[in-house]
Amino acid sequence: MGLISFKDLHLDEVHDVLGGRGLLDRGPLIAEQAYRGVHGQFAQRFADIRGLSHRKVARLDDTFSLRALTLESVHEADDRSRRYVFRLDDGGVVESVLIPRHARWSLCVSSQAGCALGCRxxxxGMLGLKRSLEPWEIVDQVLQVGRHAGVRVDGVVFMGMGEPLQNEGAVFQACRVLSCREGLQVSPRKIQIxxxxxxxxxxxxxxxxxRMDLVFSLVSAVPEKRALLMPIQKTYGFHELIDAIRAYAASRPKRHVTLEYIAIKDLTLGDDDIDAIREHLVGFPFILDVIPLNPVEGSSLETPGREEVRAWTERLRPLGFPVKVRLSAxxxxxxxxxxxGATLL
Ligand code: SF4
Known part of the structure; x- marks a missing residue:
């Protein structure tokens, strides 16, 4: 029988596997000990977990693998955020970004190697899709960064490489594992997809x-501009998307929905953009996260000046919804x- 990837599993599933093989005869503690060791102490081998007998280690080794990504490099930025580059078993590359938030740490994780959606x-998007990640490949980004940086990651955002909802099953399973009570204990409320x-x-x-929060890449509220920037709109039209966002917002009446808007010079900071926001969005509780475009080689799109972004967002204030300008870490x-993925182009 082949080994089962331990980091794919929630604690309940580890129990089920061990129970199904008759390996829980000394009580369920072997599962809890192993789970705490791998997810809490970042153990890379069952043999490294404190308090596990040789017999238990042998049972675990006969049942599970502790497959891991290969950490290739770490790049620390001036604002203390760090970009982690991981190599996959098949040679693909994914990246994660550790972001300091006051005394806390969030990790932006990848759900796919590359992406099929080709946002401009x-x-x-320029890389195209190589493949979707498995749950353990998402979970291991959090484990390895926590281990390397010596921090407890308490928020996870699926804003790295890939479209998470094109890899739904693996993303939701990874969220279950990340929020497990004996593991990393990341609250589902602190997970954004x-x-x-x-x-x-x-x-x-x-x-x-x-219970995780969905966040929506609106990018532009003018349907024609959004279609230019996001080819996915050919498949799912602008109004279809807005209706889906409204239905999502109605299902969570106590929470604001976050809409990400990209500030692009000479494109998304006009009067028509304000008119479109007023026409299509007002009427449900949302926060507009305005993100000035980050430069990407090979793209003709330009980053606006800070003052231009500030002046434009000021003009949104009378519309009555919260606006945040989010400078990327x-x-x-x-x-x-x-x-x-820019270094892979
Ligand atoms: S913005 Fe997201 S969905 Fe669009 S190409 Fe990039 S990774 Fe894919």
Whole structure:
């Protein structure tokens, strides 16, 4: 029988596997000990876990593998954020970004190697899709960064490489593992999944009982501009997406929905953009996260000046919704939004 990847599993599933093989005869503690060791102490071998007898280590080694990504390099930016580059077993590369938030740490993780959606402002999109990640490959980004940086990651954002809702099963399983009580204990409320607008998956999510937050890459509120920037709009139209976002917002009446907006020079900071926001968005609780475009080689899109972004966002204030300007972490180390994978181009 082949080995099962331990980092793919929630504690309950580890129990089930061990129980199914008759290996829980000394009580369930072997599962808890192993889980705490791998997810809490970042053990890389069962033999390194304190308090596990040789017999238990042998049982675990006969049942599970502790497959791991290969950490290739770490790039620290002036703002203390760090870009981590990982090599996959099949030679692919994914990146994660550790972001300091006051006394806490968030990790921006990748859900795919490359991306099929080809957004025009994004280096990952220029790579095309290599493949989707398995749950353990997502979970291991968090484990390895926590181990390397010596920090407890308490927030996870799926805003790295890939469209998470095109890898739903693996992403949701990874979220289960990350929030397990004996593991990393990342609250589902501190997990954000950012989507470019895979409408059927948004509806499925709305109908589910998942507790993570969806975040929407609106990018532009003018349908024609958004279509130019995000080819996915040919598949799922602008109004279809807005309807899906409204239904999602209605299903979570106590929470604001975050819409990400990309500030692009001479493109998304006009009067028509304000009119479109007023026409299409006002009427449900949302926060507009305005992200100035991060430069990507090979793209003709330009970054606006800070003053231009500030002046434009000031003009949104009378519309009555919160607006935040979010400067991406780690731009000087190609760790900003839209920059992951830039070194692979
Ligand atoms: S912005 Fe997201 S969805 Fe679009 S190409 Fe980049 S990784 Fe893919």
């Amino acid at each position: 402002f994004c280096a990952t 950012s989507t470019a607008g895979v409408v059927p998956a948004i509806h499925r999510y709305t109908a589910s009982n998942h 780690g731009q000087d180390r190609l760790a900003g939004c839209g920059q992951l």
